[in-house]
Amino acid sequence: MGKNEKISPAVIRRLPKYYRYLGELSKVGVNKISSRELSDMTGFSASQIRQDLNNFGGFGQQGFGYDVENLRNEIGKILGLDKKYKIIIVGAGNIGQAIANYTGFYEADYEVVALFDKNPKLIGLSIRNALIMDSDDLEDFLEKEHIDIAVICTPKSVCQQVAEQLVRCGIRAIWNFAPKDLKMPEEVYVENVHLNESLFSLTYYYNKMKKESE
Amino acid sequence: MGKNEKISPAVIRRLPKYYRYLGELSKVGVNKISSRELSDMTGFSASQIRQDLNNFGGFGQQGFGYDVENLRNEIGKILGLDKKYKIIIVGAGNIGQAIANYTGFYEADYEVVALFDKNPKLIGLSIRNALIMDSDDLEDFLEKEHIDIAVICTPKSVCQQVAEQLVRCGIRAIWNFAPKDLKMPEEVYVENVHLNESLFSLTYYYNKMKKESE
DNA sequence: GAAAAATCGAGAATTTTTTAACAATATTTT
DNA sequence: AAAATATTGTTAAAAAATTCTCGATTTTTC
Incomplete structure (x- = not known):
């Protein structure tokens, strides 16, 4: 046990x-x-x-x-992969769209329910059955729908503010792709995917290897 | 020192x-x-x-x-951020395109020189000055151009084979977004961005918190 | 069916990582 | 200008993570 x-x-x-x-x-x-x-x-x-x-x-x-x-x-x-999870993505730019299209979700029972963005050109479009909605409707949406995980794919300038809004609406799990550390209360779990940090580490080891092979 | x-x-x-x-x-x-x-x-x-x-x-x-x-x-x-790096992206699907558009690159002197894909609908298009080229031209390209870092954004079914091709052409640093561990010789550094593993960890902690707050 | 080989689970030993403690040195206050 | 305060760099201690060892148990071989 x-x-x-x-x-x-x-x-x-x-x-x-x-x-x-x-x-x-x-x-x-x-x-x-x-x-x-x-x-x-x-x-x-x-x-x-x-x-x-x-x-x-x-x-x-x-x-x-x-x-x-x-x-x-x-x-x-x-890990909890025997359960179903509903996901929203905030920020439907390049990364947000890529995540919405990400097939890795289908390894388990994750469902992207909707995306949110401020860009009028994006609002109304759909990605794999998930509608891109107006960010202004985010709070209303979260009141009606139970969402397990929110993905933040906004620019870093607004990520903190978006995160706080999500937490106010009851979100407790955030997958953060914005290159900034979110300041969140203890009861919220944040998983960061900081691509710049990953790339910088890679750069360090690339240079280290080059130096060693000289 | x-x-x-x-x-x-x-x-x-x-x-x-x-x-x-x-x-x-x-x-x-x-x-x-x-x-x-x-x-x-x-x-x-x-x-x-x-x-x-x-x-x-x-x-x-x-x-x-x-x-x-x-x-x-x-x-x-x-970290080596005082130097310039040339990058190619193999696989111009959702993730590949998102990475090509990724502005985090511009924090330091990284340049996405080209993308490679098999899809004829993509070949010939450009993303931020980087041309999407035919995967068949990858080896020729690498012979002519010096590339520091290759990003793998292919499906997992071909990522190992692509990686081996890259290494044959002299690549020593790989940023791998395919959900698989590459088997590479020691002199190649691989930095993995395994989104599914990241999401699964998040899922574990989400459930743990839910249980604890009950 | 007995002996040999394979393998886990658990605790001990080792190694690695993190934190704490403090002397040395710079700045600020009186 | 002396005393008090702040802060680093370095060594030591503590904590955490990993590896090792070995008894218990199962499978395979002879």
Whole structure:
């Protein structure tokens, strides 16, 4: 059974990767896997994989390994992928549209219900069944519809203000693509995708490698 | 002066954030900052900030703090943001186009030189001065032009093959948006932006908070 | 069916990362 | 100009994360 200690974020970050690899295995008909084999696939150590999984309970069987389909389901349940989620996207520019079109959503039961933007040229258009609505209608919309996750794809100049509006309307989970850290109350979880930071890290390692190979 | 010990990736991940905050300070005319104040802004502990910076040398002055503009420049140099980088994007679908339009590039001297795609409807179009070219011309292009960073925005079914082609043509830095881990030789650095993993983590914490608030 | 091999789960040991403590030094106050 | 305050850089301590070890259990081999 699940233990009630605090699980480290590093563990939680690895679970989606395990989930993905197990999905691939399942798809090609593999139904048994050892931590050693998962280690070879993922690059994490076998010990770490066992340790990670044991945070949530013993899913494996000594002498045998893990049942692929079962382990995948268990990790899915831990992450909450067995449930349905409704999403809105605020900011229907390039990133917002790309996210709306993102097929990764369909790996689990995420539904993009609507997008919001201020640009009159965009309002009224649809992306994969999701209508782009006027930002002014955001609050009304959130009063009527239950939304689980809001994605912020606005320019950074307005992201804080948009986030505060979302929180006022009851949103507790934000996926933030604006290159700024949102100041939010504790009861709101923000997952940042800061592309500039990612690119800058890449740049550091690119230069480091170039220097070393000289 | 820079010490030659191995710097932990966690440190490198924090540098872009320092850089961003220092840029904001600089823009509003602040020219002195203490680790304590930076701590309040960034959420990292003052001690950690000092420790991080001292990996690369003492940029501050005891009793005084750090000169904002100077520290920003130093971090910029560490990350390599004082140089120019040429980028190509392989896969001109939603994400590829969004990245091509991404204004975060212009914070430093990154230039998107071209995009590549197989879709005839896209080939010939331009995004912000960058032409979408036929994927078949990728290798020829890379022979003629020096490219620093390649961005992979293809479907996952072809990302490994594309990556291998890029590496054959001399690419050593890959920004990977395909939801798959690339198997690459050691001399290639891959920075992954796995949106599905990010969303799954968010989902975990969303559910955790919901449970706790019940 | 006994012996060998494989594998997990759990706790111990190790390594890495973060935080704390404080001497050294600069600035500000009186 | 002396005392008080602020702040860095560095070393030490603490905490966290990872790896190692090994008993328990299952499967495979002979």
